[in-house]
Amino acid sequence: MSETHAAHxxxxxxxxxxxxxxxxxxxxxxxxxxxLFSVFVGLTLSILMRLxxxxxxxxxxLLDKLSPLGAPGGVITPEYYLSLLTLxxxxxxxxxxTTAPQSGFGNFILPIQxxxxxxxxxxxxxxxxxxxxxxxxxxxxxxxxxDGPPIAGWTNYPPLSAVGGAAGPGxxxxxxxxxxxxxIFCVASxxxxxxxxxxxxxxxxxxxxxxxxPLTCWAWxxxxxxxxxxxxxxxxxxxxLLLDRMGGTSFFIPGGLIVSDKILSxxxxxxxxxWQHLFWFFGHPEVYIAILPGMGVTSHVLSTFxxxxxxxxxxxxxxxxxxxxxxxxxxxxxxxxxxxSPYSAFxxxxxxxxxxxxxxxxxxxxxxxxxxxxxxFDSPMLYALGFVSIFxxxxxxxxxxxxxxxxxxxxxxxxxxxxxxxxxxxxxxFGMFAGTAFWFPKMFGRMMNETLxxxxxxxxxxxxxxxxxxxxxxxxxxxxxxxxxxxxNFLVPLMPLHRFxxxxxxxxxxxxxIFLANLIWSLFWGKKATENPWEATTLEWTVPSPxxxxxxxxxxxxxxxxxYEFSVPGAEKDYIMQTDAEVLKEG
Amino acid sequence: MxxxxxxxxxxxxxxSRTGGPGRIPPGGDGFGGGGSNWPAGRxxxxxxxxxxxxxxxxxxxxxxxxxxxMVVRRGMSFDWVSIALPRLLWVNxxxxxxxxxxxxxxxxxxxxxxxxDFIRWLGVTVALGIGFLVGQVVxxxxxxxxxxxxxTNPSSSFFYVLTAAHGVHLLGGVLALGYLAICAGRxxxxxxxxxxxxxxxxxxxxxxxxxxxxxxxxxxxx
Numbered sequence: 001m002s003e004t005h006a007a008h009x010x011x012x013x014x015x016x017x018x019x020x021x022x023x024x025x026x027x028x029x030x031x032x033x034x035x036l037f038s039v040f041v042g043l044t045l046s047i048l049m050r051l052x053x054x055x056x057x058x059x060x061x062l063l064d065k066l067s068p069l070g071a072p073g074g075v076i077t078p079e080y081y082l083s084l085l086t087l088x089x090x091x092x093x094x095x096x097x098t099t100a101p102q103s104g105f106g107n108f109i110l111p112i113q114x115x116x117x118x119x120x121x122x123x124x125x126x127x128x129x130x131x132x133x134x135x136x137x138x139x140x141x142x143x144x145x146x147d148g149p150p151i152a153g154w155t156n157y158p159p160l161s162a163v164g165g166a167a168g169p170g171x172x173x174x175x176x177x178x179x180x181x182x183x184i185f186c187v188a189s190x191x192x193x194x195x196x197x198x199x200x201x202x203x204x205x206x207x208x209x210x211x212x213x214p215l216t217c218w219a220w221x222x223x224x225x226x227x228x229x230x231x232x233x234x235x236x237x238x239x240x241l242l243l244d245r246m247g248g249t250s251f252f253i254p255g256g257l258i259v260s261d262k263i264l265s266x267x268x269x270x271x272x273x274x275w276q277h278l279f280w281f282f283g284h285p286e287v288y289i290a291i292l293p294g295m296g297v298t299s300h301v302l303s304t305f306x307x308x309x310x311x312x313x314x315x316x317x318x319x320x321x322x323x324x325x326x327x328x329x330x331x332x333x334x335x336x337x338x339x340x341s342p343y344s345a346f347x348x349x350x351x352x353x354x355x356x357x358x359x360x361x362x363x364x365x366x367x368x369x370x371x372x373x374x375x376x377f378d379s380p381m382l383y384a385l386g387f388v389s390i391f392x393x394x395x396x397x398x399x400x401x402x403x404x405x406x407x408x409x410x411x412x413x414x415x416x417x418x419x420x421x422x423x424x425x426x427x428x429x430f431g432m433f434a435g436t437a438f439w440f441p442k443m444f445g446r447m448m449n450e451t452l453x454x455x456x457x458x459x460x461x462x463x464x465x466x467x468x469x470x471x472x473x474x475x476x477x478x479x480x481x482x483x484x485x486x487x488x489n490f491l492v493p494l495m496p497l498h499r500f501x502x503x504x505x506x507x508x509x510x511x512x513x514i515f516l517a518n519l520i521w522s523l524f525w526g527k528k529a530t531e532n533p534w535e536a537t538t539l540e541w542t543v544p545s546p547x548x549x550x551x552x553x554x555x556x557x558x559x560x561x562x563x564y565e566f567s568v569p570g571a572e573k574d575y576i577m578q579t580d581a582e583v584l585k586e587g
Numbered sequence: 588m589x590x591x592x593x594x595x596x597x598x599x600x601x602x603s604r605t606g607g608p609g610r611i612p613p614g615g616d617g618f619g620g621g622g623s624n625w626p627a628g629r630x631x632x633x634x635x636x637x638x639x640x641x642x643x644x645x646x647x648x649x650x651x652x653x654x655x656x657m658v659v660r661r662g663m664s665f666d667w668v669s670i671a672l673p674r675l676l677w678v679n680x681x682x683x684x685x686x687x688x689x690x691x692x693x694x695x696x697x698x699x700x701x702x703x704d705f706i707r708w709l710g711v712t713v714a715l716g717i718g719f720l721v722g723q724v725v726x727x728x729x730x731x732x733x734x735x736x737x738x739t740n741p742s743s744s745f746f747y748v749l750t751a752a753h754g755v756h757l758l759g760g761v762l763a764l765g766y767l768a769i770c771a772g773r774x775x776x777x778x779x780x781x782x783x784x785x786x787x788x789x790x791x792x793x794x795x796x797x798x799x800x801x802x803x804x805x806x807x808x809x
Contacts, residue, residue, distance in 0.1 A: 088809040120634050190645045202631070232645045236652025243748065248738035251660060269664035269741060275655055281652075 010549035012183035022122035028108030035100035042091040045084045047509050052076045054502035056485045070148045079169045081484035082151035089154030094185050095136055097467055098429050101293035103192055105435045106220040112540040113214050115205025115557040117550040120198040131188035139181040142174045150175035158252035158272045162244040166259045179238050186235040189227050196224035207559035214538045214563040219296025222324045223289050230285040280331035287424050288327045294431020298387045302433050304536045305381035307574055309564040311368030319358035326355045336407045345404040352402035359395055379453030383434035385565050386461045387427055394423025400541050417477020418468045426464045441533050445546045446526030452518040463508030470497050498575050537577050538563050604734045632782040641792050659746045668740045673729045679722035686715035687795045690788055702775035709768050716761040723754050742809045749801050757794050763787045
């Protein structure tokens with residue numbers, strides 16, 4: 001279409017160039033900064049939560065200005081603690097873990113790595129970003145309504161999420177906004193996913209067969225399929241929940257329910273478990289949406305800095321595919337205590353254990369890649385190694401939780417908290433750190449500061465273990481999640497450990513300012529980046545840093561080699577670019 | 588037969604941004620074997636169709652979500668009262684099926700360069716699409732007149748949810764067809780590619796199939 005054609009001339013006005021841009025690189029950076037904003041808001045919320053848990057009566061300056069009801073005199077109420085928890089989870093899962101690794105890096109890097117000049121549908125791409133932005137605004141707005149954000153957690157379980165204001169502060173308008181925000185986010189993610197899939201399948205450069213794709217592209221591609229299939233189901237669930245809240249239906253609300261001493265007489269027969277099934281059918285693949293791009297980046301970075309081909313390229317691809325397929329059959333392991341039949345629980349448990357196999361294949365191959373390598377310990381490599389470590393730690397506790405008899409004991413304790421923060425939160429965040437350190441030179445044309453990067457890595461790496469390892473112990477001791485104060489007899493002795501965790505969280509949280517400072521400083525004053533500072537092989541390193549508007553300046557790259565040809569015997573350098581032998585053939 | 592003299596629609600050339608002549612990409616089908624639909628200054632019709640097929644996958648999952656919710660909700664409750672579907676739905680179904688047929692007439696007319704037929708059948712399709720939507724609203728009003736509302740019973744809830752979700756999607760299709768009707772002259776003269784038409788046709792036929800599925804589902808279980 002002529003519009004699309006016109007879109008490929010570099011825009012000149014500020015608004016078309018930086019705000020409503022059709023350029024995948026600008027959109028990628030927009031997504032990245034949206035996630036960066038969200039992650040620092042989410043981090044601040046977690047710091048407030050840790051402060052409240054360890055020292056429940058501390059007044060937080062200015063917090064009463066934000067929420068006079070939730071924090072009278074600056075002291076967080078138990079309900080406001082739940083509000084913080086809900087927004088922390090929602091921001092982190094949707095607007096950070098789903099946004100930066102896939103939509104941020106994926107948008108910027110994928111088209112260049114496959115030799116395309118943009119995504120397949122630039123307009124759709126722009127729309128995906130702005131719809132995501134709208135979803136974020138709707139979510140953040142809950143902070144500024146009178147009774148604050150909802151208190152139902154990021155899983156928003158009915159019946160309490162379906163009955164409105166009777167369920168507590170934030171559950172009237174706040175929770176309605178929450179459901180709208182998530183529904184909008186679902187639409188944006190699906191639009192983005194369609195674009196990723198069509199781009200990967202159809203716009204690859206000549207010679208770039210699927211089995212020559214960098215593992216990052218495979219990860220983004222598989223993640224897009226997961227997103228397309230799972231967000232649609234969450235959208236359906238969200239629509240039904242909105243109707244229960246606003247249309248008087250009874251999809252999720254059972255009859256005779258008593259909320260705040262009142263019988264809800266106008267509902268019958270609904271099933272709260274139905275929401276759990278729909279939600280976790282989305283929610284479990286969502287875990288892989290968060291982690292697969294991190295796996296892709298880690299594989300890519302490990303190979304590049306170990307100067308060795310990735311160990312078992314095909315096995316890596318198939319393992320990601322297997323994780324994605326199996327990921328759709330395990331949602332029930334979030335519901336072992338919901339009263340499900342033990343036979344179903346057994347099936348879900350077996351499938352859950354089965355995911356351990358492809359996960360172990362990936363870990364084995366990462367270690368195989370490192371074995372006997374002369375490793376370059378630049379900061380991207382440190383973060384990637386951190387990813388492997390944390391992925392293994394978080395994965396192991398998953399084997400405990402995947403077994404119903406053990407899960408029944410651990411359910412809703414800090415053990416679960418430790419598990420998913422390691423595997424979904426921190427591992428994916430390390431993937432993002434690796435991606436940032438690795439691609440920053442390409443994205444912004446300047447190098448990040450190595451010293452600051454290393455300092456940040458070590459404090460963060462040790463810090464997250466100090467925060468989350470003790471939570472396993474808390475879970476073993478029976479410490480429940482979502483409590484805002486620990487005053488029961490069996491919990492009081494655990495308070496010193498909670499204070500330790502909080503202090504570790506403050507230090508680790510503070511260290512993120514090093515990352516932010518490094519990012520901002522390098523943006524303006526970092527050393528100028530060369531075309532290929534890491535001596536990597538893939539297509540993004542054949543173009544200037546940052547790449548020109550249409551990536552290849554009107555030329556059309558042709559690919560001759562696989563993505564990880566390092567230390568090839570007989571080659572003059574220790575790496576062979578994918579385009580070597582015939583570089584950028586003039587169109 | 589069309590009175591207008593037509594230039595045949597241009598083949599899918601791929602003029603590069605640098606203003607070079609149309610270039611046909613070297614071998615391969617862009618799918619699996621050393622993909623090749625790039626180097627191109629713009630995206631091919633194939634890519635748009637591929638995008639649409641995956642969009643349909645997303646829509647299938649959305650309705651799979653609603654359907655499984657319905658099956659589960661029905662299976663686990665004692666408050667389910669079946670509703671008698673308005674007979675008008677049969678007429679609406681016929682209208683929608685006819686619209687798919689007329690859309691195909693329209694596309695074939697374009698292929699054999701019969702501009703007036705193309706535009707006429709496209710107009711008929713838009714009218715039938717709007718007719719279906721109006722029919723659905725009338726069916727809703729008939730139910731409402733019988734006292735069957737969204738929250739009356741789980742079966743009516745699902746009736747309204749499924750028909751509304753399908754209606755919203757179909758409305759999107761009508762808007763797309765309306766846009767095409769506006770550009771029809773330019774498509775007929777070969778100034779504008781027919782990609783949007785072909786992609787919308789995939790969507791439109793799918794909406795038919797989806798409606799049949801929903802109709803059968805509602806007849807059997809609602």
